[in-house]
Amino acid sequence: SYELTQPPSVSVSPGQTASITCSGDKLGEKYASWYQQKPGQSPVLIIYQDTKRPSGIPERFSGSSSGNTATLTISGTQAMDEADYYCQTWDSSTELFGGGTKLTVL
């Protein structure tokens, strides 16, 4: 069965760039979405169709995808970006989520 793999944790200093990867077989040939979830809150869609941002999502969030990897990039990371991030795609009539990455802003 298809799986999406994310690193459990990523650390970044304020103002620096954070990159969170999501790996899956030929993921670049599918569409990936990304969600941000802060403690005690519901997930929020921040990237869809690999690279697009919904209205209201800051420009510092961007996405890319190629080969077997989709990447969420946060430029100029702020303390408020500390959260769990999940990637998601679709395969064989099944919606799949990655295991999630905890982003720590040190």
Added chain:
Amino acid sequence: QLQLQESGPGLAKPSETLSLTCTVSGGSIRSDSYYWGWIRQPPGKGLEWIGSIFYSGHTYYNPSLKSRVTVYVDTSKKQVSLKLTSVTAADTAVYYCARHSTVYNWFGPWGQGTLVTVSS
């Protein structure tokens, strides 16, 4: 703007059926562009898609849960409902409903979620 609100019992007994309802407001449930999905999150763990339904009633489910899950829609009440049978402690989770894009398969917005604990 579009809002989704989950409701239902916060406690279910092992072997019984979990039933939840998601009420949609601020928009139409009858859209050709969207399904309506259920996703759950066990405490301290990641997200798991349960199933999705179109306003016509077409459904598709997570194969790992398919034998125990039914999702149905009541367009007159703008509600989507979830039934999960034969629950165990492993089904303890926060259950979310979310609008689900038919074309690009993203989920958003999400409801606030409701915690269901399976315990005797």
